[in-house]
Amino acid sequence: MAKWAKEHGLLLVNLALFLIFFGGMILSGAATYSEEQQAHGEAGVSVLQFLGTxxxxxxxxxxxxxxxxxxxxxxxxxxxxxxxxxxxxxxxxxxxxxxxxxxxxxxxxxxxxxxxxxxxxxxxxxxxxxxxxxxxxxxxxxxxxxxxxxxxxxxxxxxxxxxxxxxxxxxxxxxxxxxxxxxxxxxxxxxxxxxxxxxxxxxxxxxxxxxxxxxxxxxx
Structure with missing residues (x-):
């Protein structure tokens, strides 16, 4: 497993960074979207609901x-x-x-x-x-x-x-x-x-x- 991870390290690290930053984008995006909705008198959304917007x-x-x-x-x-x-x-x-x-x-x-x-x-x-x-x-x-x-x-x-x-x-x-x-x-x-x-x-x-x-x- 260690040998395989070393052989594919560049791909694995970049995929991990993608998932971390993508997760951060989703969480912060959902919060921002909910704030904007509430500012216009509408209900906020959950993270899952945000993914469908x-x-x-x-x-x-x-x-x-x-x-x-x-x-x-x-x-x-x-x-x-x-x-x-x-x-x-x-x-x-x-x-x-x-x-x-x-x-x-x-x-x-x-x-x-x-x-x-x-x-x-x-x-x-x-x-x-x-x-x-x-x-x-x-x-x-x-x-x-x-x-x-x-x-x-x-x-x-x-x-x-x-x-x-x-x-x-x-x-x-x-x-x-x-x-x-x-x-x-x-x-x-x-x-x-x-x-x-x-x-x-x-x-x-x-x-x-x-x-x-x-x-x-x-x-x-």
Whole structure:
């Protein structure tokens, strides 16, 4: 068990942090939502009731969509684009292992099944990481819009205003403000990491070049 935990430590710790912060978001969100409801003369909600509100769905998935969009585009952009000196870039002027054609690879026992199968299965597998990320982005984008529609309509009804459909809500400035305010921060963070990794180091991290390596060396 200890060996397995060590081999999967990065994933396990990140999942644990996700659950801790997600739990904190739910508890604080339920409290905030109840306070707002009570301020408008309505009953507060329990934590479980909060999970069924458009407010919770909207807040959750508007953040998830930006994360998956960031990762999807980053995976694709690093195929074609380079940053001299950055550990986040493939090496410049020479072949990278990621560019090798799997059809020419020696088949071993541990070779992934899609590579052994070839054809359309391999074609899909070659791009499966970006496909997954874009699929998760689209799913989160849709859930954000659905939750946002419900939350928006609750506000409209409380003010005696007409409600909107799902498609109408996607056309509102509120929906796109919620999206863009998250998207911009994700790509700022990526830009800072790409640029900073040219000159700064973190000993022991695969996200950093070796500490003594020159700034112009590209790739980790």
């Amino acid at each position: 458009g407010e919770f769905v909207e807040a959750t998935f508007e953040n998830w969509e930006s994360e998956f969009l960031q990762m999807a585009l980053y995976v694709v952009l690093t195929v074609f684009l380079f940053q001299k000196g950055s550990s986040e870039s493939k090496p410049m002027g020479k072949e990278a292992p990621q560019d090798e054609d799997p059809r020419e690879a020696a088949i071993k026992k541990a070779t992934p099944w899609p590579v052994k199968r070839g054809g359309m299965v391999l074609k899909f597998y070659e791009h499966s990481l970006s496909i997954l990320m874009f699929a998760l982005f689209l799913a989160s984008f849709t859930a954000h819009a659905l939750g946002g529609t419900e939350a928006y309509n609750e506000e409209q009804q409380s003010h005696g205003e007409p409600t909107v459909t799902f498609l109408q809500y996607i056309g509102t400035s509120r929906f796109w403000f919620e999206s863009f305010q998250n998207w911009q921060s994700e790509f700022l963070a990526i830009a800072v990491l790409v640029g900073a990794s040219v000159y700064l180091r973190e000993k022991g991290s695969p996200e950093s070049k070796p500490v003594a390596e020159p700034h112009y060396e590209t790739g980790s």
